[in-house]
Amino acid sequence: MSNKEEYPVEVLKSLEDYNIDIRDFIPGHGKSAKLLLDFNKISGIEQVEGIILKGREIENGIIADIIIKEGTKHEEPIHLCFGVNKESGVQEIFPRIIAEDNTDVKILAHCSFPRANGLIHKMYGHFYIGKNCYLEYSETHYHGENSGALVAPVSHVYVGENSVFENNFTLTKGTPGRVKILIDIYAMKNSIVKSNIKAYGRCKNDSIRIRDSVFLEGENARSLIKMKAAAKDGGEVLMYGITEGNAPYCDGHVECNEIVLGKGSICRARPFIRATDPTSSISHEASLGRFQQKWLDELQAKGLTEEEATEILIQAMLGE
Amino acid sequence: MLLELKNVTVPTLDQKKTIIRNISFGVKEGSIHAIIGPNGSGKSTLAYTIMGLNNYKISNGKIYFDGKDITNFSVTERAKLGITLAWQEPARIDGLSVFKYISLGIRNENNIKEKVKEALKTVNLNPEQYLYRNIDESLSGGERKRVELAAAIAMRPRLIILDEPSAGLDLIVIEDFMNIFEKIKNLDITILLITHREDIGMVANYGTLLWKGEAIITDEFPKVMVKYCKKAGLKEFCKRKLFENFMECYEEDYINNIFKEENV
Numbered sequence: 001m002s003n004k005e006e007y008p009v010e011v012l013k014s015l016e017d018y019n020i021d022i023r024d025f026i027p028g029h030g031k032s033a034k035l036l037l038d039f040n041k042i043s044g045i046e047q048v049e050g051i052i053l054k055g056r057e058i059e060n061g062i063i064a065d066i067i068i069k070e071g072t073k074h075e076e077p078i079h080l081c082f083g084v085n086k087e088s089g090v091q092e093i094f095p096r097i098i099a100e101d102n103t104d105v106k107i108l109a110h111c112s113f114p115r116a117n118g119l120i121h122k123m124y125g126h127f128y129i130g131k132n133c134y135l136e137y138s139e140t141h142y143h144g145e146n147s148g149a150l151v152a153p154v155s156h157v158y159v160g161e162n163s164v165f166e167n168n169f170t171l172t173k174g175t176p177g178r179v180k181i182l183i184d185i186y187a188m189k190n191s192i193v194k195s196n197i198k199a200y201g202r203c204k205n206d207s208i209r210i211r212d213s214v215f216l217e218g219e220n221a222r223s224l225i226k227m228k229a230a231a232k233d234g235g236e237v238l239m240y241g242i243t244e245g246n247a248p249y250c251d252g253h254v255e256c257n258e259i260v261l262g263k264g265s266i267c268r269a270r271p272f273i274r275a276t277d278p279t280s281s282i283s284h285e286a287s288l289g290r291f292q293q294k295w296l297d298e299l300q301a302k303g304l305t306e307e308e309a310t311e312i313l314i315q316a317m318l319g320e
Numbered sequence: 321m322l323l324e325l326k327n328v329t330v331p332t333l334d335q336k337k338t339i340i341r342n343i344s345f346g347v348k349e350g351s352i353h354a355i356i357g358p359n360g361s362g363k364s365t366l367a368y369t370i371m372g373l374n375n376y377k378i379s380n381g382k383i384y385f386d387g388k389d390i391t392n393f394s395v396t397e398r399a400k401l402g403i404t405l406a407w408q409e410p411a412r413i414d415g416l417s418v419f420k421y422i423s424l425g426i427r428n429e430n431n432i433k434e435k436v437k438e439a440l441k442t443v444n445l446n447p448e449q450y451l452y453r454n455i456d457e458s459l460s461g462g463e464r465k466r467v468e469l470a471a472a473i474a475m476r477p478r479l480i481i482l483d484e485p486s487a488g489l490d491l492i493v494i495e496d497f498m499n500i501f502e503k504i505k506n507l508d509i510t511i512l513l514i515t516h517r518e519d520i521g522m523v524a525n526y527g528t529l530l531w532k533g534e535a536i537i538t539d540e541f542p543k544v545m546v547k548y549c550k551k552a553g554l555k556e557f558c559k560r561k562l563f564e565n566f567m568e569c570y571e572e573d574y575i576n577n578i579f580k581e582e583n584v
Contacts, residue, residue: 295411297373302425302475303399312424316415 011083061092117148147205189218201235245280321346328381357530402478425475
């Protein structure tokens with residue numbers, strides 16, 4: 001496959017809403033490694049030097065191996081697109097991502113289900129990040145406008161010594177449907193973990209539950225989990241931010257900000273922090289409800305109504 | 321009068337105390353009108369009350385804007401009429417760009433980008449450097465205040481309330497801010513300047529002295545200032561400094577007469 005006309009246009013269109021250049025996902029364009037999935041079929045796969053990308057189709061999805069060879073550094077991100085243009089069905093992805101020592105790459109994954117209405121998407125991901133690596137994994141989701149998706153990804157991440165892992169998850173467009181995300185990150189000596197989660201439940205059929213856990217297992221390991229969410233018109237968001245400090249001088253923080261709009265909407269935050277080493281430092285902060293009155297006052301003094309001011313602040317918070 | 325307050329009283333939110341008591345004064349269109357007074361005299365409360373913020377409701381009196389009774393108008397309605405406020409410590413909001421923030425108050429959607437750039441230039445910020453920065457912690461206090469002023473100017477309001485614009489700024493920056501006030505005035509925007517510093521107030525044509533929640537005098541600014549110093553127990557040094565400041569802006573006879581009238 002070599003051009004976008006052969007791939008469901010609706011799936012690619014949803015990338016534009018996130019300001020993502022859709023051409024980057026089409027094999028034959030640009031210099032990046034890429035994997036393009038159309039429901040349970042691999043539509044395109046392209047490797048570049050230092051990055052091995054293999055995929056195998058199974059009954060309801062694929063197994064994908066992404067291996068970043070030792071010393072590989074790439075400015076161009078690896079593009080992964082898991083699209084489903086059907087209303088219903090089951091898509092299961094089993095990605096295994098290995099970043100060998102001294103590598104520096106970004107992975108941009110996009111899960112797009114524009115017509116979802118009874119669609120199930122599951123992922124069981126395993127990340128292994130070696131020593132002295134930098135790996136940024138950014139995943140954006142679009143589940144259409146029918147609240148018709150059930151999305152349940154599970155990931156386990158091992159972050160090696162002196163490595164940095166940055167995880168960005170964004171689900172702020174369309175109606176999410178039912179979303180259950182679980183990610184466990186194990187941070188080794190001197191490693192740094194940053195995790196940014198953004199989600200927006202827009203109606204009563206949207207229920208988002210995200211559990212983001214970091215286990216600081218190595219000396220001097222550090223982490224910051226930032227969870228931002230809004231629930232509107234009956235939507236429900238539950239964020240679990242978990243950090244455990246199990247090694248000397250490790251340092252972790254969990255921050256959660258959630259905004260509730262309209263009757264019946266619910267936001268919940270459950271930061272869970274645990275320290276088993278006396279030299280560790282683990283903290284959390286959470287705020288729920290409405291925006292600070294002062295912020296609203298400042299925007300209203302520019303002629304905005306409270307509703308307009310709130311919408312602007314949500315856009316800013318979720319980086320829309 | 322562009323703005324007129326008649327017998328305005330503002331209690332605390334729990335209604336147990338009175339912050340502003342029976343205040344009346346007017347602000348002439350095209351002028352810079354300073355509200356001066358010591359800390360705790362109710363200056364910021366007065367600013368927020370005129371802006372119509374939710375937690376500052378008057379228990380008695382009326383506020384008129386261009387002859388229209390706006391006492392029961394919301395903050396949004398007042399902003400749409402042409403009143404805005406630049407905060408003493410404007411908020412820092414992650415993810416909101418300078419461009420977006422300034423453009424929020426621009427009603428006419430033609431050439432928004434040019435209007436935002438123009439507003440940034442008015443407050444001496446280079447648009448190329450600031451347009452797409454965020455109004456978060458990465459901006460210094462002075463930069464954030466300039467962006468706040470730019471946002472107010474971009475609205476092209478009829479009245480800007482500047483709440484302690486000099487707070488937290490160093491002397492060189494303050495002088496620059498005073499030049500910016502003159503630029504705002506030249507845009508035919510009336511300024512209500514809330515300050516506790518007489519040197520900042522020197523740009524004002526008129527003033528009102530607020531003392532323990534009451535308006536003591538509304539007059540030409542030097543007269544108000546001398547009254548303020550007298551009430552505060554004017555020391556010789558202060559008197560000299562005040563005289564020097566006045567001499568930069570006014571005729572000597574005029575100043576001498578004021579000091580004589582007030583017997584200082």
